[in-house]
Amino acid sequence: MLKPAALKPGDEVRVVSPASALTPEQTADGIAFLEAEGYRVTFGRHVYSRNGHLAADDEDRAADLMDAFRDPNVKAVMCSRGGYGCARLFPHLDLDLMAESGKMLCGFSDITTLHLALNRRGLVTMHTPMLITLSVPREPWVIESLRQLLKGGDPFPAEAKRAETLVGGTVQGVLTGGCMCLLCDSIGTPDPLDAAGKIFLIEDVDENPHRVDAMLTHLRNTGILQSAAGIVIGEMTGTDGRSDEKIGAWPWRRIVEDRLKGIDVPTVVNYPFGHMKTMLSIPLGVRAELDADAGTLKLLESPCAV
């Protein structure tokens, strides 16, 4: 795997909006954080555009991404937010060029789609909070995790919340995964999720209970879920209490436990990443160890080139 260079003060971080739209107010705190770290923040042309559920036309969002990955001065590409839209960009992206650039891609949620495509092409990418994520106050260890990962350090502070054990044991493997609906949307495409022998991270937000069930069942019916060496469930944020009167519901935790039944690999739940209030920054495509008894991950290699 090609690892992005660790960021140093003075490095240029390009902000892009490859999915849905946001306002400058929603980026202010994130920009302040990056600048306080000593990075020089620049912007894609369409960061604050808006076109329905998309930040801009596909061509324009893709152009911002390609400009960033082509620019020799840009060291990292930070997504402003997720929402939806990355999967629409494939016809307009040169993914090989993006992967070979060795630049650091940062983001999560809808950005899962880009992580999968770039990891598959050999580039380590960063599953991190985005600008919009930082518009809400976060625990100090959340910020410390992000700070450390950007500069190639250990993103798992000792104070971080620990996950709960579903199946005990310890396992080593490459980290993959992200937001479940995007993971499912990659199946059967030229850039599919591949969790075989890996530590498989899964979380999602604002999904109805029966859709959480349906997506886990999809992952199970394809055999992808059973192929993982270890499973790290975050949270199905906002799922419980969603009005689903027509269909009825179990709590998401019960759905997860039900759908993982019989998959006897080290597994944790409520691991702090993704759409939870408190989330670690996690490099994807690097080897890590999951200690499902302790509820922790640790990296077995540096996430960045040094």
Added chain:
Amino acid sequence: MLKPAALKPGDEVRVVSPASALTPEQTADGIAFLEAEGYRVTFGRHVYSRNGHLAADDEDRAADLMDAFRDPNVKAVMCSRGGYGCARLFPHLDLDLMAESGKMLCGFSDITTLHLALNRRGLVTMHTPMLITLSVPREPWVIESLRQLLKGGDPFPAEAKRAETLVGGTVQGVLTGGCMCLLCDSIGTPDPLDAAGKIFLIEDVDENPHRVDAMLTHLRNTGILQSAAGIVIGEMTGTDGRSDEKIGAWPWRRIVEDRLKGIDVPTVVNYPFGHMKTMLSIPLGVRAELDADAGTLKLLESPCAV
């Protein structure tokens, strides 16, 4: 393809609930319809059970299905409703036995999952209203369409609503498709959607606008959408006006037109099937002709064995 026998007065129709739960009040009008047609209505043991978003445990819902398909007296299996749950049943079903039984399976929505699996195994199945569908008054031609299909007649009454043309032209092919989220959930599984060279029916209900986009994009990124010989879009029922404030939205019709752009096969939209107020009954797995200028389908072969 093996075709189910056309139903005759006195034939036994078994009602099952392979997905979500419902109440006896929601089945009364549907039962009355079937009985008025002269059919003898019998029930799986768990038709009125309820377990969260499921009508009963997987084992029990599957047992009701298998009992129906194994019973030599049962001629047709009518699903009480959809909701969610069929995809969970695969480990518990003998799909080969079901397909070889030659029995008539009736339903839509979540039942799409079973249609795909049985069509793939060579059995023609029926995309029809279910008992819960008939608990709401429907246009006479909706009832006439169902009546005709059950007895092997022409399910496309002249009075039926016509679809709007997106791409004109006429094409012949085998009918496949159904409810989009279930179609997407089949990708990569042992029983995947296959629309290549076929007339591809797509509709859905209660999906957020960005998810309608994501699913069509999934179908596009896999190449499945482009492989169809003709495309019949129903309605994305309940999508417009869904609160999607965080992400924003286009109307579903714009999303559909955008995602079909450049796919130059005969295509219609608002074809009356699925979750629309007015829906035709459509046999899946038989050859039909789509006249995208007239906005109509016609069958090129009988849907039933005679």
